[in-house]
Amino acid sequence: xxxxxxxxxxxxxxxxxxxxxxxxxxxxxxxxxxxxxxxxxxxxxxxxxxxxxxxxxxxxxxxxxxxxxxxxxxxxxxxxxxxxxxxxxxxxxxxxxxxxxxxxxxxxxxxxxxxxxxxxxxxxxxxxxxxxxxxxxxxxxxxxxxxxxxxxxxxxxxxxxxxxxxxxxxxxxxxxxxxxxxxxxxxxxxxxxxxxxxxxxxxxxxxxxxxxxxxxxxxxxxxxxxxxxxxxxxxxxxxxxxxxxxxxxxxxxxxxxxxxxxxxxxxxxxxxxxxxxxxxxxxxxxxxxxxxxxxxxxxxxxxxxxxxxxxxxxxxxxxxxxxxxxxxxxxxxxxxxxxxxxxxxxxxxxxxxxxxxxxxxxxxxxxxxxxxxxxxxxxxxxxxxxxxxxxxxxxxxxxxxxxxxxxxxxxxxxxxxxxxxxxxxxxxxxxxxxxxxxxxxxxxxxxxxxxxxxxxxxxxxxxxxxxxxxxxxxxxxxxxx
Numbered sequence: 001x002x003x004x005x006x007x008x009x010x011x012x013x014x015x016x017x018x019x020x021x022x023x024x025x026x027x028x029x030x031x032x033x034x035x036x037x038x039x040x041x042x043x044x045x046x047x048x049x050x051x052x053x054x055x056x057x058x059x060x061x062x063x064x065x066x067x068x069x070x071x072x073x074x075x076x077x078x079x080x081x082x083x084x085x086x087x088x089x090x091x092x093x094x095x096x097x098x099x100x101x102x103x104x105x106x107x108x109x110x111x112x113x114x115x116x117x118x119x120x121x122x123x124x125x126x127x128x129x130x131x132x133x134x135x136x137x138x139x140x141x142x143x144x145x146x147x148x149x150x151x152x153x154x155x156x157x158x159x160x161x162x163x164x165x166x167x168x169x170x171x172x173x174x175x176x177x178x179x180x181x182x183x184x185x186x187x188x189x190x191x192x193x194x195x196x197x198x199x200x201x202x203x204x205x206x207x208x209x210x211x212x213x214x215x216x217x218x219x220x221x222x223x224x225x226x227x228x229x230x231x232x233x234x235x236x237x238x239x240x241x242x243x244x245x246x247x248x249x250x251x252x253x254x255x256x257x258x259x260x261x262x263x264x265x266x267x268x269x270x271x272x273x274x275x276x277x278x279x280x281x282x283x284x285x286x287x288x289x290x291x292x293x294x295x296x297x298x299x300x301x302x303x304x305x306x307x308x309x310x311x312x313x314x315x316x317x318x319x320x321x322x323x324x325x326x327x328x329x330x331x332x333x334x335x336x337x338x339x340x341x342x343x344x345x346x347x348x349x350x351x352x353x354x355x356x357x358x359x360x361x362x363x364x365x366x367x368x369x370x371x372x373x374x375x376x377x378x379x380x381x382x383x384x385x386x387x388x389x390x391x392x393x394x395x396x397x398x399x400x401x402x403x404x405x406x407x408x409x410x411x412x413x414x415x416x417x418x419x420x421x422x423x424x425x426x427x428x429x430x431x432x433x434x435x436x437x438x439x440x441x442x443x444x445x446x447x448x449x450x451x452x453x454x455x456x457x458x459x460x461x462x463x464x465x466x467x468x469x470x471x472x473x474x475x476x477x478x479x480x481x
Contacts, residue, residue, distance in 0.1 A: 015181040024424050025051055028434045044432035048464055050452045051434040053229075053396045055302030059457040063301055063362050065092055065355040066344045070306075072096035073340055074108050091353040099340055108336040114329040116143025116310070117336070120343040124310060127346030132276035136312065142324065143310045143342055145334045147259050147295040150311035152179050153327050154255060154291055157320075158220045159185035165217040166255075167208060169200065171399060171441035171449070173229045173257070188212040188219055191444055194401065197390050198231040200224070202242045209250060221253040222246070224274065227260040227394030230441050230451040232374075234269040234393040240277045244288065253289040254278075259309075260395040262299035265371040269393050275314060289315035296341040298396065300366040308338025308345075373454040373461055374398065380465040381452075384472045398452050399438065408479035420448040426475060431467040 006014065032047045039045070049058065056062065068088045073096050078084050084093065100106045102119025115121065121138035128136035144150040158164065159180070165188040168176045172189075180187045190208040193199040205222070212219050224243060226235045235243075247254045256274040264271050275290050296308035313324060348363075349355040374392040381389035381400040389400035404412075404419045412422035420437035427433055438449025456464055 012182050012184055022436070022440055023421065024428060024434060024436065027425065028428055028432075031428065031432065042432065043430065044467070047432045047434060048456055048460060048467075049434045050456060050464065051436045053298060053453055053455065054304050055396075055455050056304065058455045058460075060302045060366065060455070061362070062303065063348075063359060065089065065349055065359045066301065066303070066341060068092035068355075069095050069099065069344060070337055070340060073099055073103075074337070076100055076106060089355045089358075091349060091355050095344075099343070103336065108340070110336070112333045112336060112339065114325065114331075114333050115139075116141065116334060116339050116342075120339050123343040123347040127343075128273075128275075128312060131346075132273055132279070134276055134279040140312050140314055141310050142313060142328055143308075143334045143339045144328075145307040145309070145338055146297055146304075147257070147293040147309040147311070148175055149331070149334070150291075150293050150309060151175055151255070151257075152183070153324065154221070154253075154311070155179045155183040155185065156327060157324060158253060159183040162186050163217055165212045165219045167205065167212075167219055167222040167252070169223065169225060169228070169231075171230050171438065171443055172223070173225060174440055176223055177442070185220075186212075186217050188217065189442065192228070192231060192233070194390065194444070194447075197393070198228055198233040198399075200233075200235060200239060200243070202239075202246050205243070205246055219250065219252060221255050223255045223257065225257040226274075227263055227271070229257070229260065229395050230397045230399040230436075230438075232390070232392035232395045232397055232399065234264055234266070234271065236269070237272050237277060240272060240274060241281060244274065244278045244281060244283065248283060248288045253291065253315075256290060256292045258292050259295040259298045261294070262301075262367070263370065263396060264394040265367075265374055266391070266393045271394070275312065285315050287315070294342070294346075296338060296345050299345065300363045300370075301341070301345055302366075303341055306338050306341050307335055308341040309334075310342050369458050370396070370454055373456075373458060376461050376465065377452060377454055380469065384469065385476050387472070392454065396453050396455060398454065399441070399449050400452070402448050402450065404448055405476075405479050405481050407481055408475075411479065418448075420450055423448070423475065424450055427468070427471055430471045430474075433464060433467055433471075 028047050069092050102117055104110055121141040124141050125136040125138040165186045166180050167188045167190055170189040170191050177187050188208055190204050209219050254274055261271045275292055278288050292312045294310055297304040349359045377398055378389050381387050386403040387400050389398055392398050409419045412419040418439045420439050424435045424437045435450040435452050443449050
């Protein structure tokens with residue numbers, strides 16, 4: 001029988017890479033197993049995962065109201081028990097009843113409409129409208145298992161061949177390069193300007209668009225990640241208006257990754273959705289196509305494992321909407337717990353609700369702690385020899401630049417890896433800290449970075465800083481020219 005080999009599988013799969021779960025993380029998991037089987041075998045006793053935006057795996061607690069509603073929806077028979085009112089808040093009980101009334105058969109184990117439960121889409125549309133001040137249509141909402149399947153769906157829709165290009169920021173979140181590769185398109189890079197705090201210049205978009213066209217590539221869409229991942233910048237509204245105008249002029253679909261919309265840490269910046277910006281400029285459905293991605297995995301909620309999210313699809317004709325619906329139908333529907341959570345995230349407790357004060361305290365506590373952690377790590381990186389780090393205005397990451405000596409670069413070459421991967425590998429082996437090499441996100445050629453999340457709990461941050469500082473000093477000393 002012929003065996004399946006690397007030569008006989010889909011070459012698009014071979015081309016696809018996903019760094020946040022790549023080599024360094026695999027090594028970290030092996031070291032973790034070693035620590036369990038041979039305690040004391042390393043100069044550290046735990047792995048500090050700073051590689052992925054997975055808050056609850058690092059100790060962040062879920063929002064109580066959200067989990068109360070989920071529990072009641074999953075086990076509705078307890079709604080009528082007398083002791084339930086002593087265990088659950090009145091507004092969680094009421095919300096669960098409302099949601100169950102909208103679910104076919106009142107069962108979270110049943111399939112739903114392929115776009116998601118209509119009543120939940122109504123709640124999400126109302127939340128978008130309240131956020132933006134412009135109407136939102138529940139029929140524009142497609143509920144998905146996190147934002148990632150929605151991104152894949154749009155790539156599947158837009159990419160016809162390798163002659164179709166998707167403009168992506170560099171550095172970028174590897175989901176985009178991976179999904180473009182899997183669907184057979186071409187990534188058209190545009191570089192964010194590190195010197196201006198990872199600024200997005202429209203002149204750079206125009207340059208890369210023209211360069212792609214000159215190579216026979218048809219740009220189909222522009223990806224913008226705001227707040228930025230891995231770079232943590234928050235776009236100014238005027239900058240967003242320039243981006244909208246560019247997309248309108250060139251007929252590009254604007255793919256707006258807005259999953260960090262709750263994660264803004266600087267008072268001078270605010271999140272504005274691209275749909276809101278387009279509508280405020282007077283552009284309607286017939287002027288520009290905008291797809292906004294949102295997820296329950298980020299923000300202050302951090303419900304990564306629940307796999308909830310949605311895309312709001314605007315500016316497409318009914319015949320295209322029909323094709324998007326067909327793609328959604330192939331997967332039957334997204335999971336119901338994720339759908340419920342997406343509705344709760346966009347419609348949380350309001351002033352006057354029993355849960356409002358505890359909900360607000362939990363939300364504010366998480367976001368203020370993330371802000372402090374970001375500042376502590378930013379300051380620590382900027383104190384390291386040969387490292388510079390821009391401010392984290394939002395999201396959950398820092399993306400410091402590290403200048404490595406020729407000696408370190410040659411050592412990386414001898415180890416058959418990139419210099420930033422070499423640094424991260426050495427860091428892991430010496431300290432148990434897991435960073436993601438910048439090459440996994442792509443970067444300006446000749447520069448080296450790594451991505452660090454701000455998610456370890458606040459009491460773990462001093463350990464990250466002290467271990468990193470000590471390691472960095474010895475690494476730089478070892479590879480000094």
